[in-house]
Amino acid sequence: MSFDLTDMQQEFQSLARDFARNEVAPVAAHHDATGEYPHEVIKKAWEVGLMNTHIPEDCGGLGLHCFDGSLIAEEMAWGCTGIGTALEANGLAQQPVILGGSEELKDKYLAPMVEDYSLCAYAVTEPGAGSDVQALKTTAVKQGDSWVLNGNKMWITNAGVADWFFVVALTDPEKKARGGMTAFVVEAGWEGVTVGKKEMNMGQRASDTRSINFEDVVVPHANIVGKLGDGWKLAMAAFDYTRPAVASAAVGLSRAAMEYAIQYATERKTFGKPIAAHQAIQFMIADMKMNIEAGRLLCWNAAEKRDRGVRNTMESSIAKAFCADMAMKISTDAVQIYGGYGYSKEYPVEKLMRDAKIFQIYEGTSQIQRMIIAKELFFRGR
Numbered sequence: 001m002s003f004d005l006t007d008m009q010q011e012f013q014s015l016a017r018d019f020a021r022n023e024v025a026p027v028a029a030h031h032d033a034t035g036e037y038p039h040e041v042i043k044k045a046w047e048v049g050l051m052n053t054h055i056p057e058d059c060g061g062l063g064l065h066c067f068d069g070s071l072i073a074e075e076m077a078w079g080c081t082g083i084g085t086a087l088e089a090n091g092l093a094q095q096p097v098i099l100g101g102s103e104e105l106k107d108k109y110l111a112p113m114v115e116d117y118s119l120c121a122y123a124v125t126e127p128g129a130g131s132d133v134q135a136l137k138t139t140a141v142k143q144g145d146s147w148v149l150n151g152n153k154m155w156i157t158n159a160g161v162a163d164w165f166f167v168v169a170l171t172d173p174e175k176k177a178r179g180g181m182t183a184f185v186v187e188a189g190w191e192g193v194t195v196g197k198k199e200m201n202m203g204q205r206a207s208d209t210r211s212i213n214f215e216d217v218v219v220p221h222a223n224i225v226g227k228l229g230d231g232w233k234l235a236m237a238a239f240d241y242t243r244p245a246v247a248s249a250a251v252g253l254s255r256a257a258m259e260y261a262i263q264y265a266t267e268r269k270t271f272g273k274p275i276a277a278h279q280a281i282q283f284m285i286a287d288m289k290m291n292i293e294a295g296r297l298l299c300w301n302a303a304e305k306r307d308r309g310v311r312n313t314m315e316s317s318i319a320k321a322f323c324a325d326m327a328m329k330i331s332t333d334a335v336q337i338y339g340g341y342g343y344s345k346e347y348p349v350e351k352l353m354r355d356a357k358i359f360q361i362y363e364g365t366s367q368i369q370r371m372i373i374a375k376e377l378f379f380r381g382r
Contacts, residue, residue, distance in 0.1 A: 109185055
């Protein structure tokens, strides 16, 4: 076992760190205030090779591993998790296609993303089916050589800017998750696809979050991802790849919050000395450092297992739950260290606290992660 990064991993980490410092962080406040989608920054990330990194080599991509993606995610999130989420949304939508898509489907939808800047979105969540995916109501009915799709999706990242969606729908309502859900690639420009207004969320406002309505959308049979009935399985399998990166993004945000807290604590004086000299502040920041280091190792462990072909469902959930809760705690404590200034939009930690909250919600809530961990422990004997 070694914690040493390869030369290539160090290069990607350094590239992402420089990009976050020079391109992401300087515009983070602007995109948070306006909610404007960061096309310019995302396109630059694509140009330098920090986007679509998991697309396989036989599709013209880099074919980077889960571990490599986690290194990049932490650095980008240090700059802004809203912009990082907008960038990582492609990876979530692509992963089920990488895992189960036909060669024709990969050539049609993945390979072009290497050649030209384009975006996609993972469209599974519905107004009444978030944590409870089995409550999904979107349907796809076979008609001739096609499927007719009807339903609504909600809280879909990149919905307003995506060229295509990964969509899960009921093809056998009686079976539901047990073989009754099928995955499709649906193009945004097809007749019957309508995208809703942009949601102005609490945090990560650079990310484009919207609803999608499908009304009698005709989807070719060739656009099924995997086999008929594999939709739920593919949608969930993608998380074993993406949750380590999401958890790593939470580490990146936490790192930024700690750095701001240290900077402020050395400058701000009370009772004639910097507040960094007070043990109460020192202990808060020491706890930040301990948890960041622990969280990063959980991410690395989950990612490394996936790259070795070892089932990492529990490890991914552990990393996701721990790092999400950690990011919320560390960003809240950073606001506390800033005191009244931390509560003001004029100072950066207020944004970090708002951005952190979504880590406890998207890609599986912290409660769902604990359910997964418990299931693995009690029913899989691990």
